[in-house]
Amino acid sequence: MSTTTAHGGDESAHGHDHDHPSFLAHHFDTPAQQESSAKLGMWVFLSTEILMFSGLFLAYGVARWAYPEMVLEAHHHLSIPMGGLNTLVLITSSFTIAVGVRAAQIDNQKLLQQMLLATIFLAGCFMVVKYFEYSSKFEHGLLPGRFYTADYLASAISVPSPLGGPHTFFGIYFLMTGLHGVHVLLGMGVMFWMYLRARKGEFGPRFYTPVENVGLYWHLVDLVWIFLFPLLYLVK
Amino acid sequence: MATTYIAGKQVDPSLEAPDHHVAPMSLYWKVFGGLLFLTALTVGVSYADLGSASLFVAMVVAIVKSTLVVMFFMHLKGDDRTFTFIFLSTLIFVGIFFGLTFADLGTRGAVNPDWGYHTWAEQNGKVIERTPNAHGLHAPEAGTEAGTAPGAEPAAAPGHEAPAAH
Numbered sequence: 001m002s003t004t005t006a007h008g009g010d011e012s013a014h015g016h017d018h019d020h021p022s023f024l025a026h027h028f029d030t031p032a033q034q035e036s037s038a039k040l041g042m043w044v045f046l047s048t049e050i051l052m053f054s055g056l057f058l059a060y061g062v063a064r065w066a067y068p069e070m071v072l073e074a075h076h077h078l079s080i081p082m083g084g085l086n087t088l089v090l091i092t093s094s095f096t097i098a099v100g101v102r103a104a105q106i107d108n109q110k111l112l113q114q115m116l117l118a119t120i121f122l123a124g125c126f127m128v129v130k131y132f133e134y135s136s137k138f139e140h141g142l143l144p145g146r147f148y149t150a151d152y153l154a155s156a157i158s159v160p161s162p163l164g165g166p167h168t169f170f171g172i173y174f175l176m177t178g179l180h181g182v183h184v185l186l187g188m189g190v191m192f193w194m195y196l197r198a199r200k201g202e203f204g205p206r207f208y209t210p211v212e213n214v215g216l217y218w219h220l221v222d223l224v225w226i227f228l229f230p231l232l233y234l235v236k
Numbered sequence: 237m238a239t240t241y242i243a244g245k246q247v248d249p250s251l252e253a254p255d256h257h258v259a260p261m262s263l264y265w266k267v268f269g270g271l272l273f274l275t276a277l278t279v280g281v282s283y284a285d286l287g288s289a290s291l292f293v294a295m296v297v298a299i300v301k302s303t304l305v306v307m308f309f310m311h312l313k314g315d316d317r318t319f320t321f322i323f324l325s326t327l328i329f330v331g332i333f334f335g336l337t338f339a340d341l342g343t344r345g346a347v348n349p350d351w352g353y354h355t356w357a358e359q360n361g362k363v364i365e366r367t368p369n370a371h372g373l374h375a376p377e378a379g380t381e382a383g384t385a386p387g388a389e390p391a392a393a394p395g396h397e398a399p400a401a402h
Contacts, residue, residue: 036316043319047326054330058337065341080279087275095268098309105258205256212311219310226301230294234282 023207035209042213046220049183053224056176060231063172067164072236074169077142079133083233086129087225093122094222097191101215104208109201112211116195119218123188130181137170144171176228183221190214257314267308274301 021031028034064071100115141149148167194214197203203211278297286293307313312320 036318039316039319040322043322047322050326050330051333054333058334061334062337062341065338080282084275084279088272091268091271091275094271094305094309095264098264098267099261102258102261102264105256216310219305223302223305226305227298230278230282230298234278234290235294236282236286236290 021206023202031206038209038213039216042216046216049220053176053179056172056179057227057231060172060176063168067168070164070166071169074142074166075232075235077137077140077166078173078233079136080233082129082133083229086126087229089122089126089129090222090225093119093126094219096122097215097218101208101212104198104203104211105205107204109198109204112203113195113198116191116198116211120188120191120195123184123191126184127181127188130177130184137174142166142170144174173232176232180221180224180228183224187214187218187221190217259308259311259314263308267304270304271301274304 020026024031024034028037096115096118100112100119103109103111103115137143141147143149145167148165148170150166191214194211197210274297278294281293281297282290306323312323
């Protein structure tokens, strides 16, 4: 549309096609404008993601503020080695997708595909570790709310209030890590989609915005975990 | 000719592709190494007994790690500053969210000394389950348990002042 305008009426009908690359949608004048718009949209989406997770972080903060002893006691039931391993896995996957985006920038098709597959694999590793962690919590009855069946953790909380028990901590734990896990699964899906498109050779130095936006999403998933891990597993 | 603007600057519409700066591979390795080091640091520090400073230290490390990710992996450094603006303004709103919530929770007691869950529960005739192995949520219905009358000494939740029972 705007391309037609750009060329005015004095151009012949076929005139606007040869300088209009296949990846450029018709409502954009230039690839740069298209990329800028797509990334603007992505960053606004990431903003809403940050705001959504911030609600859960606030819930954690309030629980910790109101029942510090309970949170301290309950967090000992999370496995630092498992959480640490998953942190390494996610950081490595953030690195691989960043290298993948760079591969698209320098037109290294093979490396791009390898890095997308590596990131999907690492995301899968994260979910496997998560599976073992969740299984152990299920086994011990360390579950949210009324599903909590474990004995009271040996602690100073002899007379818990209805909200101040470890079931509240595990409610927050499962909500935060669960929502994060859903993001990891969705990330695996979109990265596989990118892999299929990369195999067709759709991406290169002139056009790699979809890969870059998926990369931005994946880095955000990593960012959330960077805060989740110390808060849930480590902090005393 | 249509006038095309990108990031507020007028550009030549015939511009074929955006100007991309490809960061050297060594930068990615350095950032990766930094992230691994900081992860080891935060885990190591958690075993040291830092008391109340542990939250502060863990958050400083997490903020440094996320700054590395955002600046280099997400290319905010060197990219159009509009994206940095969106990102930072989001953090400001998260700050307002946390700030106002804790300002409210932290000062409620000052204007209403009776504030607290138990006061509310007693006024509304709710019974707080207090058998040794209950979490309060297993109680079938309020008032069915003997010995947990509403007037009984209310439980002291850690971090709260127990309201007067009489």
